[in-house]
Amino acid sequence: MNKKGKVMKKLFLVMSLLVMVGCKGEISKAEINIPTAQCGMCAVTIENTLRNVEGVKKALVDMDALKVTVAYDAEVANVSSIENAISNAGYQANETSANMEVYKSLPGCCKLPADR
Numbered sequence: 001m002n003k004k005g006k007v008m009k010k011l012f013l014v015m016s017l018l019v020m021v022g023c024k025g026e027i028s029k030a031e032i033n034i035p036t037a038q039c040g041m042c043a044v045t046i047e048n049t050l051r052n053v054e055g056v057k058k059a060l061v062d063m064d065a066l067k068v069t070v071a072y073d074a075e076v077a078n079v080s081s082i083e084n085a086i087s088n089a090g091y092q093a094n095e096t097s098a099n100m101e102v103y104k105s106l107p108g109c110c111k112l113p114a115d116r
């Protein structure tokens, strides 16, 4: 192979690598406070809700820390779309308060002690 061919091959490799990385999208991670979560059922509800949000790859609730760690494609989802999804499941997310209509329909064990 001549020198020009080698350079072209290298260039092609670099370009196809860039395309592959581009297709994968950028995976971001966020920790979101869920101070009103009460029990294991809340954790399951929040995780399932987030797994159905477009662009979310992973969601893991930590009930001791009252946080959910979310891995998401930054080109599709963002922190506020994730917060809104949690709110619409009936839970506070960071400074975004819960959708009260949904909150009211949560099982008793998932409501705040004052509302039971």
Ligand SMILES: [Cu+2]
Pocket (backbone or CB within 6 Å): 037, 038, 039, 040, 041, 042, 043, 109, 110, 111
């Ligand atoms: Cu609960």
